[in-house]
Amino acid sequence: MRAKERVDAISGTGEVCAVPGPNFAQSPRMEPQSQTLSAVAAALEASVAAGAVYRRKTLRERTAFLHAIARELEADADKLIATAARETHLDEARLRLELRRTQWQLFSYGNASLDGIPLGISIDTPSAAGGRSEADGGKLPDWGKVQPKQDLRKMQVPLGPVVVFGASNFPFAYSTAGGDTAAALAAGCPVIVKAHPAHAETSCGVATAVQRAAAACGLPEALFQHLEGGFDLGGALVQHPLTAAVAFTGSLEGGRALFDLAAARPRPIPVFAEMGSANPVFLLPGQLAEQGAELAKLLTASITSSAGQFCTKPGLLIGIEGPELDAFADALAKRISIVPPAEMLHSGIAKAFQHKRADALDIAGVEVAGTLSCPVGRNESIPTLATVPGEIFLAQPALHHEVFGPFALLVRCRDAAQLLDVALALEGQLTGTLMATTEELRELPELLEALQARCGRMVRNGVPTGVEVVTAMHHGGPYPATTDARFTAVGADGIGRFTRPVCFQNWEEELLPEELQRHNPLGVWRRVNGVLSREGF
Amino acid sequence: MRAKERVDAISGTGEVCAVPGPNFAQSPRMEPQSQTLSAVAAALEASVAAGAVYRRKTLRERTAFLHAIARELEADADKLIATAARETHLDEARLRLELRRTQWQLFSYGNASLDGIPLGISIDTPSAAGGRSEADGGKLPDWGKVQPKQDLRKMQVPLGPVVVFGASNFPFAYSTAGGDTAAALAAGCPVIVKAHPAHAETSCGVATAVQRAAAACGLPEALFQHLEGGFDLGGALVQHPLTAAVAFTGSLEGGRALFDLAAARPRPIPVFAEMGSANPVFLLPGQLAEQGAELAKLLTASITSSAGQFCTKPGLLIGIEGPELDAFADALAKRISIVPPAEMLHSGIAKAFQHKRADALDIAGVEVAGTLSCPVGRNESIPTLATVPGEIFLAQPALHHEVFGPFALLVRCRDAAQLLDVALALEGQLTGTLMATTEELRELPELLEALQARCGRMVRNGVPTGVEVVTAMHHGGPYPATTDARFTAVGADGIGRFTRPVCFQNWEEELLPEELQRHNPLGVWRRVNGVLSREGF
Helix, strand or coil, rough: HHHHHHHHHCCCCCCCECCCCCHHHHCCCCCCHHHHHHHHHHHHHHHHHHHHHHHHHHHHHHHHHHHHHHHHHHHHHHHHHHHHHHCCCCHHHHHHHHHHHHHHHHHHHHHHHCCHHHHCEEECCCCCCCCCCHHCCCCCHHHHHCEEEEEECEEECCCCCCEEECCCCCCCCCCCCHHHHHHHHHHHCCCCECCCCCHHHHHEEEEEHHHHHHCCCCCCCHHHHEEECCCHHHHHHHHCCCCCCEEEECCCCHHHHHHHHHHCCCCCCCCCEEECCEEEEEEEEHHHHHHHHHHHHHHHHHHHHHHHHHCCCCCCEEEECCCHHHHHHHHHHHHHCCCCCCCCCCCCHHHHHHHHHHHHHHCCCCEEEEEECCCCCEEEEEEEEEEEEEEHHHHHHHCCCCCCCCEEEEEEEEHHHHHHHHHHCCEEEEEEEEECCCHHHCCCCCHHHHHHEEEEEEECCCCCCCCCCCCCCCCCCCCECCCCCCCCCCCHHHHHEEEEEEECCCHHHHHHHHHHHCCCCCCCEEEEEEEEEECCC | HHHHHHHHHCCCCCCCEECCCHHCCCCCCCCHHHHHHHHHHHHHHHHHHHHHHHHCCCHHHHHHHHHHHHHHHHHHHHHHHHHHHHHHCCCHHHHHHHHHHHHHHHHHHHHHHHHHHHHCCEEEECCCCCCCCCCHCCCHHHHHCCCCCCCEEEEEEEEECCCEEEECCCCCCCCCCHHHHHHHHHCCCCEEEECCCHEEEHHHHHHHHHHHHHHCCCCHHHEEEEECCCCCHHHHHHHCCCCEEEEEEEEEEHHHHHHHHCCCCCCCCCCCECCCCCCCCEECCCHHHHHHHHHHHHHHHEEEEEEEEHCCCCEEEEEEEEEHHHHHHHHHHHCCCCCCCCEEHHHHHHHHHHHHHHHHHHHCCEEEEEECCCCCCCCCECCCCEEEHHHHHHHHHHHCCCCCCCCEEEEECHHHHHCCCCCCCCCCEEEEEEEEEEHHHCCHHHHHHHHCEEEEEEEECCCCCCCCCCCCCCCCCCCCCECCCCCCCCCCHHHHHHEEEEEEEECCCCHCCCCCCCCCCCCCEEEECCECCCCCC
């Protein structure tokens, strides 16, 4: 293959990090721009070729590949964790858990397709009476008797090459072999990872593990590619005609830039970007009276652990003025003011935190309630609780956005009506949390509705951090939480971001994919003439 | 409600066509632009309020509403068909079938939610062991033992107000109360239809029927709104902050313009635009030898009925030089050359057809094979078969696009290799058809792969026109067939264009929607700890 040779020539044989970024600038013979473009073209051509091979594999072979990646990560675990700890300043215990979660993602997304649910199979045959349902007791009006005349069989197929941009705050779980990569590979797509420069060595180590797994499974090397470079590389990857979809985890600015590039293409492609979220927590007096001290402890950990560098960190606490809120605020302020500063992921994130924190505190009416008063290192963050009256919050949209890091703003509302106004003023969120008694919520149906209209996940009397990797999880939400509220970044349903349906009309059995054959050799779930079943027909 | 009063004030009480377009320009007091903007704002505010009421209705109440619309259309059928025939020049028999199909869409999409499948419910509970599957015989590696700690219950909820732009070529089935409206209402969303100016009176009549149904079901008037106007109205609807999604059926230019507007919004929203498709038909010699004469007859009808004004009209016929293709081409040319001219939907479409036909015939190497030689009316189309050698087709991307109307281009390929090159050169398509014997396809797996990578529906030895409304149908495809290949415009799965997941974490039973309650009072399909079931737990 010409394409493959070009990739090899650029990367040097045996190197997994196929395209070293900094070298571009040092090349005397070629402009960086055109060298980047030709590297991207070579990568995409190789990706398409590898994808064609991968698409012919069975569901079980796909699953085995994802399991093999998890095993290879296990083999390198200690080394990967040590490297990641050095590059990200996250502690080893947390990173060990994160690596395990990453393996579990690969394992469970790999298993997900085996029962056929992500394939979304529907079959309608000419013999069936159309659209009978319990609703009409089998009696249809005349115009309801539409009889299908064709044999139609539909299933999800892979979109094609997916470009993955990992997150700085999860060097394993949302990065190189993280959720987006696992979902794309489970969907049957080849993957090109643009390595995050803040943990380039970790990324490279993880990529080696993935490529060992591919080799062990007899899959083409280019099924998973790992490129290093800057924004020009990322942009070129998103713009290349052969790229079929993009997955991104990171800042609003970064996600939006990629979304705009993809939408402006001659042939637009889907971008799933998981971006910012302030994750509002509503604190009602009844629940604070019952559980205030415990909630203060819970929220302190949720706001400050891993230096607050979670996309689900609760950044807005919204309560109603009164003795319960006072007591809770005191308890939370005391706890937060003794959490020591922590080194952030990298200097860019530390600088952004310091600026955004300062900007928030500069607004008249915003006051510090709890923070450590001691000198901090250049890349460290000071955990901070600030407070603001409801009316000022409502008047200052700048306060509504995420401050990435250990910062939370307590919004003190005059009454329940103002609390509802605050809920209605919020933008799209990954999560919304209700600390409230059942009675309190029964009396505030508008609050539930306002929150449901803005959030992807609604948490009762708990904290939004801790995103479990199960199918019922939804990690997404209306913009700016993500670029498409209809999809999730976590859980096997996220596979659907990278597939599309194809319908086969009147095909002979032998030319159909096994998944669609009459006797259902794989025993997958299918909707046959409207009825879900794992049997043949 | 202030918003409602404003709509009433603009529309005049009792008028269903709320915002008459041409009047804007005649208003002496206000610029058209600002009047359009305030009408759009009023419509969206009323839509959101009506949507809040509708969202609280049960699944059965939603279903009853869609059924009621179908009944109201039945009551007005004769009048609607006569009006549509006058406005569109389509014949009454065809329009009667189309109206029935429209009713069936409303009926079947309304029924679809009752078994819960479109709700995509997943529930994971803390007690369940994570991710066990047959693949591992219940034995998980250490890192596979991830135990859920939270109670997570996820279901699809409506996105919010959907703006629908209907098609000129289906005044019922893809227009005012057509598939997009039916899917959005089944999803639980309020709908605002921008009436198609080419069948404004039909659209108004259909809107009256929908609004009678809403009144009969005790639903708010603004749940379904019908606005008339030009491009500025359409643009303002897409750009309004309260609009949640857009559905469009029509030209590539129109769909792309709306997609670009939506992507450039401060808060981007999904646009599902179903646009152009050349619907290639591959003709292999073995099948032509067996069935050539019959195929010529079948394809003539498919190319010319309703003046070729179908999005699935086969516009490209691709065969391999030889006696079988010669005989087939002769038979097809003879048949097409005796099909009389027909009046097209409107003068704009007729003009576009005449231009695009002339442009194609102007390319050196493109020759007319069969067409009527007689004078035609100004808005009539002449059915035309043209031919072109494979190498010229490959060199002329202009020939790859849809010519909307009764025109087909027969591409004569030198050999099977060139036929494959043509397949690989095609853009995204709604359909791809294979006229071939089983043996011929067995020998051309690359052709199947190339076609599957480009098409939404793959037809065997039949014609692509005739899109059946069943769940297994897929009416969509890679760009430029649609703006998002992951969704369908036909079949109940199209409901998913207008919903998004919300996950409830650790909620008490009484505050959960019925669909998610433990004992499953609605008996809907749910994935509970990975297993599909209609039981409680």
